[in-house]
Amino acid sequence: MVDLSTTLAGATLPNPLMTASGCAANGKELHRFFDISRLGAFVTKTVMPAPRSGRGTPRMAETPSGMLNSIGLQGPGIDAFADEDLPWLASVGARVLASIAGGTPDEFAQVATRLLSSPAAASVSGIEVNISCPNVASRGLVFAIDPLASAAVIAAVRAAVPAHLPVFAKLSPDVTDLVTIASACLGAGADGLTLINTTLGMAIDLDRMRPHLGGITGGLSGPAIRPIAVRAIWQVRAAMFAERIPTAPIIGVGGVASGRDALELAAAGASAIQVGTATFNDPEAPVRVLDELAGLLDERGYAAFADVVAAAHPERRRQ
């Protein structure tokens, strides 16, 4: 039996597979298809201070091996999340990576504080700080395109959260220099990074000759972007090997639909793997990917998942 456990900045999880924020709602829906406590962690839909309706529709367009979405962070707000969703997740034994966002660094911190005041706070294994959602009205609100703005958010959240609880910064690939953003986040106290959020895309409604999405542009996800996710993880992990930035765990996400895909992100440097859009194709995808990954590791004679993390880096092979 392969040891599938993975350690993310102190938090040890039984396996590296997770849902991706916004691709699994808050658990009940997928729990009809599989026991969500089987996952290394359940990543919740990004929650903001107040209830949010999100954007009008259409909110999605299918694209070759991918899709665009412009949901616009629809959600119940942190009060409802902390009082209802989190307790339910705790009740089924899920380990929770809670995704949070806000309009200002302070709002991020408030959401984190309120989250941890939940009666179910003990189920929270970590906090994923979504500074990279492209579906916000102004691109200026995508903190993750600017190192200073990113650092301000991370520092505020880090200050609001007890030291034992790891904080992950979720980054956007839509930047000229990802390593600089990663560096700013780690410098501001992030314990790890989640790479990547969707990349900005767009589709045109050719019958009506106007943007297809209600939100005009949207986030591109799915297998189409996997090569971008692998590259982002590789670049940031390579900068860690080169000691340009501190070494920290990376959670990989982007286009994973099979055990092979998960292995690819791990080999590029990811210590945990999230499955997003593939869940829309197959509601059991997160646990199917887990089982396929376990099978692949076993076939290849690996004793532990940890052995394949960053295994494609020459520095790692030299170790």
Add this chain to the structure above:
Amino acid sequence: MVDLSTTLAGATLPNPLMTASGCAANGKELHRFFDISRLGAFVTKTVMPAPRSGRGTPRMAETPSGMLNSIGLQGPGIDAFADEDLPWLASVGARVLASIAGGTPDEFAQVATRLLSSPAAASVSGIEVNISCPNVASRGLVFAIDPLASAAVIAAVRAAVPAHLPVFAKLSPDVTDLVTIASACLGAGADGLTLINTTLGMAIDLDRMRPHLGGITGGLSGPAIRPIAVRAIWQVRAAMFAERIPTAPIIGVGGVASGRDALELAAAGASAIQVGTATFNDPEAPVRVLDELAGLLDERGYAAFADVVAAAHPERRRQ
């Protein structure tokens, strides 16, 4: 009959369809499949001052609805191009959009000068300045990630080329703020923009646990990236409507495989359309797309291709 002609900064072409640089070699190979003079223009493989072997192999990896390449700008050098390839293109009646590159702004200018000294220089309808190839050993050589470096190259080329010949800057989507780069290029004398070059990606060879490509990272192309191309064209065209940057023609490229795809890029703001990776799937793709586009325009009752350029922008509909 729909009027398919398009005007690109003074150069009028009989139709908007083009090959994409590096996806059609220098014409002879595709001329076995269709008469390349049927194209609005034939875009040549980026040519550099000296002959170049390019990278080792593997140079490609197939990805979902896309591919990665790390060719590394293999080519015969500008002398052989100007003396052999260009005259052949002229001999079959092709209109040529010549793609050039160099290691410094001066080298770009030298290549342009030498190109125009060719006996077949009259076949050149324009120059596409490739400042965005991701397959160069150092990302520092991707001029298009920096507005100043981009402007320096464009200014040098513009100075070397007679005023009547339009100069297009080919940009990379891998930047935080594409409009700033576009603005710098137009400010430095570019007559138009080509959007987009490949986006940086990567694949891992899971059997050998190392990067799949000889060049480690590679350029992602094909239908997978079409939403990114549409978004890039839209953003830059929107900045023109908003008068944040001067209005100039955009040549659209990225993931076009059908007449519908071409129409999508046009509606987003492209005055001409290049077909790249789709040619690997179907060697007749550039002319098939042209025929499909003409059919779609006809069905929808458009009198001219020019009527659909940027047609999805509300500013255009208000005009």
Add this chain to the structure above:
Amino acid sequence: MSGAAYPVGVSARDVAHERAPVRSSEPAGAYQHLVVAAPAIAALARPGQFVAATVGGATSGMLLRRSFSIHAVDPDAGTVEVVVAAHAAGTTWITERRIDDVLDLVGPLGQAFPLPDGGGAAVLVGGGYGSAPLFWLAQVLRQRGVHVEIVLGAASADRLFGVALAAEVADAVDVTTDDGSAGTRGWVSDVLPEVLARSGATDVYACGPMAMLRAVTEAASAAGAAAHVAVEEAMACGVGVCMTCVMPVIGADGRTRMVRACLDGPVFDGDRVRWDAFGDGLCRVPDDAVGAPQAGGH
């Protein structure tokens, strides 16, 4: 390819995920009528629910499931039936499946049509392939002693589905086509007031395009009947996890929320739907919806 249906994943109490071999596929006017073997879904489904199918096979570039109303089930034979219009590439792929080809299905999904306790009269209104779930519903209603009338409408005769079937399962049938190629020329809403009046229906069940559902809701309200409408919103997942299929619906507390058509629908009470938000192929978030962007704000 296996001849027998078998489950892919966990089959929870109320939903299943099955690989369903095609048992038959026949053209029906402009549509394709498929019968597939999916015993777990057949055992669970109720009229108004739907199934979601992957398209394009193992090497497909199309990721998202396509949704189809369940036309009929035979729990004993373990079969599920759907009626598919070849709209674009995904549905075309489905209509091209041959016997023994396998569909990957998740279902039954969504809320079924609410059923009256018994007796009275109901009118069932179907637009195009939207009629597909109504015949099964008609049978269930008549088993409960409900007088059932069916109104079928479409652009043209070939786009009507189930006219003959309607005669079998309903007490009366009306047909309309936009071009007059079958039945009355016009829309279902043209004949509906009269049908409602003569039948004294207390419930109207409808499935079809949004504009039709709105018109049906208005006609039902005018006649004092309840409208139960099955909507068709673009769906990415069908199972409630993506939030793409939302629409503004008024809740029990009187407040409008953007709710998921795949989970809270596809059947809604017509008078709860904020029809005012729909138009020109878009649906806005009403200003008074919970969590709506602040008016005048950003």
Add this chain to the structure above:
Amino acid sequence: MSGAAYPVGVSARDVAHERAPVRSSEPAGAYQHLVVAAPAIAALARPGQFVAATVGGATSGMLLRRSFSIHAVDPDAGTVEVVVAAHAAGTTWITERRIDDVLDLVGPLGQAFPLPDGGGAAVLVGGGYGSAPLFWLAQVLRQRGVHVEIVLGAASADRLFGVALAAEVADAVDVTTDDGSAGTRGWVSDVLPEVLARSGATDVYACGPMAMLRAVTEAASAAGAAAHVAVEEAMACGVGVCMTCVMPVIGADGRTRMVRACLDGPVFDGDRVRWDAFGDGLCRVPDDAVGAPQAGGH
């Protein structure tokens, strides 16, 4: 689906693009042997050339063509034959095609095996499905009065292709398998020196994995024979436009260039190939190649 092959695009003098219906598809050991109707390709092809097929159908997420040596053609029947190993998703899709399914083919592509004027002796060496083009070549050579011997090698008996066929078309046949499950245990290069010596061959033709082609070239050189090797490089387009399939080959001027295997190959003179550049699944650019990155530079 149409029963007849028909051209998709322009068919130039030497290459065609056809939609080719499958006429038969039969397992052959570990491989699948397909016969397709592609009259234009059948009329043009010569031994050593290949065809390139799209995979996955209209909604495929796989863009790139897959290349296959032409195993046989029948210009009168208008058919082309290929032997396909199910390697990964694309080739698996091809092996699953049924009668009347259509393959989109471009061909014939690349350089054919060079033919001697006549007489003499030749040895044809095939590794695994690499033997596919050799039987046709053997027939053409024997028509020119050449004495033909065939050596077939594979990992195991089920991965040999065409042992019976070889006996029909060659004057002598040797078989090797790595595991000894058929013929001599070992590699083709173990038996080749003896075959070359006894046949006095002046030309060796080979198709198979790179390591085998290199060994064949060395054995041929040692015996004073010319080696004509058909290589298998990963190809994105097959028609010479992408520059992905390059390998270092010494030109007539003695200089090494990165040349396209799809256009200048797949058949090369073995002693022109820079075998030293290949290793561990990679191919480097030799330092002395035209346009190579400057040594010590960047």
